[in-house]
Amino acid sequence: MPPPAAVPTRAVAADERERTWSIAEVAAEFGVTHRTVRHYEELGLITPERRGTTRVYHRRDRTRLGLILRGKRLGFPLEEIRTIIDLYDAPRGRRSQLEYVLAQIDERRADLEQRRRDIDSALSELTEFERRCRVDLDRLA
Amino acid sequence: MPPPAAVPTRAVAADERERTWSIAEVAAEFGVTHRTVRHYEELGLITPERRGTTRVYHRRDRTRLGLILRGKRLGFPLEEIRTIIDLYDAPRGRRSQLEYVLAQIDERRADLEQRRRDIDSALSELTEFERRCRVDLDRLA
DNA sequence: GTATTGCTTTACGTTGACGTCAACGTCAAC
DNA sequence: GTTGACGTTGACGTCAACGTAAAGCAATAC
Numbered sequence: 001m002p003p004p005a006a007v008p009t010r011a012v013a014a015d016e017r018e019r020t021w022s023i024a025e026v027a028a029e030f031g032v033t034h035r036t037v038r039h040y041e042e043l044g045l046i047t048p049e050r051r052g053t054t055r056v057y058h059r060r061d062r063t064r065l066g067l068i069l070r071g072k073r074l075g076f077p078l079e080e081i082r083t084i085i086d087l088y089d090a091p092r093g094r095r096s097q098l099e100y101v102l103a104q105i106d107e108r109r110a111d112l113e114q115r116r117r118d119i120d121s122a123l124s125e126l127t128e129f130e131r132r133c134r135v136d137l138d139r140l141a
Numbered sequence: 142m143p144p145p146a147a148v149p150t151r152a153v154a155a156d157e158r159e160r161t162w163s164i165a166e167v168a169a170e171f172g173v174t175h176r177t178v179r180h181y182e183e184l185g186l187i188t189p190e191r192r193g194t195t196r197v198y199h200r201r202d203r204t205r206l207g208l209i210l211r212g213k214r215l216g217f218p219l220e221e222i223r224t225i226i227d228l229y230d231a232p233r234g235r236r237s238q239l240e241y242v243l244a245q246i247d248e249r250r251a252d253l254e255q256r257r258r259d260i261d262s263a264l265s266e267l268t269e270f271e272r273r274c275r276v277d278l279d280r281l282a
Numbered sequence: 283g284t285a286t287t288g289c290t291t292t293a294c295g296t297t298g299a300c301g302t303c304a305a306c307g308t309c310a311a312c
Numbered sequence: 313g314t315t316g317a318c319g320t321t322g323a324c325g326t327c328a329a330c331g332t333a334a335a336g337c338a339a340t341a342c
Contacts, residue, residue, distance in 0.1 A: 024288070034289090039330060053290055053337085070259050075216010078329070088270065098278045105271045109264065116260050118211050123253050129229060130246045137239050165318070175319090180300060194307080194320055218298070 020049075021057040030065055040068055045082050074115065084108060161190075162198040171206055181209055186223050215256065225249060 027034045040046050041055075046064050049056040064085055071081035087105075092098050168175045181187050182196075187205050189196040205226055212222035228246075233239050 022289080033331080035331065036329085038290095043329095055289085070263065073216075073259050074256060074263070075214075092274060092277050095278065095281050098274055098281070102271065102274055102278075105267055105274070109267055112260050112264050112267070115215065116257065116264075118214050119253050119257050119260070122211065122215070123250065123257075126246055126250055126253070130243065133233060133239055133243055133246070136233050137236065137243075140236050140239070163318080174301080176301065177299085179320095184299095196319085220298085 019059070021062070023048075023055050023057065026057045026062060026065060029062075030069060032069070037065070040065070040078070043078055043082060045078065045085065074112075160200070162203070164189075164196050164198065167198045167203060167206060170203075171210060173210070178206070181206070181219070184219055184223060186219065186226065215253075 023034045027037050046061045067085045164175045168178050187202050189198045208226045
């Protein structure tokens, strides 16, 4: 069978959506080592496809990796990060499931807002301290 | 000698300022173990007075402990926390010292602002996710 | 061919942040 | 004077989050 003469736009978009990456590519892109990526897989934070023994990463895996690293920047432990990002994929068919998810969301939000308060007070202390330093500097001038 | 008949306000205030605490008191107050408090001392984050072998904690130590724990909530490693809170006590006599401190402040601020951006995006994603969950819930009703 | 490159697994090492346990000092209360 | 309560110093244990080294497969490069 000959290949199709022309590839319609839809198919191109599909190709683009279904682009895959190697472990080296995702690691380099996110600025981590392949060991780190595999560690996250061991903990069940990402589950790349396997072709034979080789790991194949899809857009979904990159999304999750982004969430993981942002969680890390925020200082969350990996286990907690797992419960958070799993939440986004949790089944929400039954009412009880949805209510559980909503309760979890509330907890997460409270946690994040506490962190933001911490950051804001740290920032304002820093600003005040900078002001005092500038006063000292002016006196030296 | 009889004790003084009346204690003037100034002396009361001084007493209050110079109140001290035991390791058990500060640990309980901040919700950590005494082991944790001693660990921070080993790393040079706090340096309580010694009376004989016993540690005596002053207001200054409690302030630093508060800064340490806030840093921890924000996910900073203890070594980094040490450089941060040491900054507040750093000598600022010479111009070069002041300029160094100001540069450090800028670094800290950039870091904290990155964290705040991360938190804000996490929060808005959470809000959007909650909205979708509530739509699902309404459909079930 | 073989040599290099890129991926794989297995497995042990390391660092940070404490926990835990042993062995002992000290001081007020009984 | 001994019994607690609270303090002390080591020293080793543990858990998370990886690092690192060893050894092997599989495809391309020469």
